[in-house]
Amino acid sequence: MMLLWASVLWVLASAGVAMLPMRHQYVPGVALLVAAPVLIYFIGAQVGxxxxxxxxxxFVSMFRNPLRYFWARARGQHPELPK
Structure with a gap:
């Protein structure tokens, strides 16, 4: 039951962050980006x-732009951030 509530809270938090202006999305967006793999692991372990x-x-669908950015940074490129 705790996994369900954690998942619901993560979804509501991501919807709330999406409504923020772009300049205010970075810090909470990174926190959600870091928390998501842990939550996905527990979903896979407990549910299947x-x-x-x-x-x-x-997750990949919702965070495709930040994941593209981090992938480009990992390859040594310097992509521009939106203003």
């Missing part, structure tokens, strides 16, 4: 690998 895979697909 198929729901875990679906959660991973939803």
């Amino acid at each position: 690998w198929i729901p875990g895979l679906l959660a991973l697909a939803a």
Whole structure:
């Protein structure tokens, strides 16, 4: 039951962060980005690998731009941030 509430709170927090102006999204967005893999792992461990895979697909879909940015930084590129 705790996993369900943690997942619901994460979704509500991400929806709230999405409504913020872009310049205010960075700090809470990074916190959600860091918390998501832990939550996805627990979903996969407690519910099953198929729901875990679906959660991973939803995570990648929602955070595709920050993940592209971090991927480019990991490859040594310097992408521009939006203003």
